[in-house]
Amino acid sequence: MxxxxxxxxxxxxxxxxxxxxxxxxxxxxxxxxxxxxxxxxxxxxxxxxxxxxxxxxxxxxxxxxxxxxxxxxxxxxxxxxxxxxxxxxxxxxxxxxxxxxxxxxxxxxxxxxKEGIKRDPEVQALEDVICFTFLRWYFRLFAEGRDAGGLERIVAKTARKMSAEARARALAEFALPEPFAAAFRG
The missing domain is CATH 1.10.472 (Cyclin A; domain 1)
Known part of the structure; x- marks a missing residue:
């Protein structure tokens, strides 16, 4: 080992x-x-x-x-x-x-x-992984019972934390409805 x-x-x-x-x-x-x-x-x-x-x-x-x-x-x-x-x-x-x-x-x-997010490639990679894990495994349950406006703000914050490459990949991998997809394009 x-x-x-x-x-x-x-x-x-x-x-x-x-x-x-x-x-x-x-x-x-x-x-x-x-x-x-x-x-x-x-x-x-x-x-x-x-x-x-x-x-x-x-x-x-x-x-x-x-x-x-x-x-x-x-x-x-x-x-x-x-x-x-x-x-x-x-x-x-x-x-x-x-x-x-x-x-x-x-x-x-x-x-x-998360010291150095957006500046340190490994810190950013970790953040991208966190966001993908959230989207893949936890978003659906998280979204249940939340109001649409609040959920849109949370999705936009998630997208802003991600690198441009990760946002593009998320758009390709996840069927994100509008306006959530717009947050990943912006």
Whole structure:
């Protein structure tokens, strides 16, 4: 077993404690595996650090539920910022235990915290993978019960986070109805 495979397995082990299940599988573990599959499909030559960041991007997310934070945009942004720091720290602990350098741990942490989005190709690649995973596996359920205007704003924000190449690929791969498709063309 390689250091990378041990690291990914340790992330899966941590996520196996998720009490939420999807098809009988811990939801966080399944999410990490879906992220890895999407990364392999979109970026088959991804670095080891990017592979670790993709798998661990939501490590133990259930331990900090959104409901524990204040309502509204400020509460949401604080929750996301604190989660990013927590995820980076937890993945860093696993990496350090497997002998990765401090530089590699910090690199993965920057990716998970999304530092350098739109400037750092690997941070952007991770964001593109996150968006594809959302669109492929979670969008339909997320959209249920939401008002059309709010959903349009969320889709537009998702599209803005993606690279131009990823937006074009999303248009080709997903049957996005208007006005959602327009957000990916813009």
């Amino acid at each position: 390689t250091r990378l495979s041990r690291t990914l397995a340790a992330i899966d082990d941590a996520n196996a404690a998720d009490p939420d299940r999807e098809g009988g599988v811990p939801a966080a573990e399944l999410y990490g595996q879906r992220m890895s599959a999407e990364l392999d499909r979109l970026f088959p030559d991804a670095s080891e650090e990017l592979r670790i960041a993709a798998r661990g991007q939501h490590i133990e997310r259930w331990t900090s539920p959104r409901s524990a934070w204040p309502e509204g945009r400020e509460g949401y942004l604080a929750w996301r910022r604190d989660l990013g720091a927590y995820h980076a720290r937890r993945v860093g602990e696993i990496m350090a235990a497997e002998g990765y350098t401090a530089e590699a741990v910090e690199r993965v942490g920057r990716m998970i915290r």
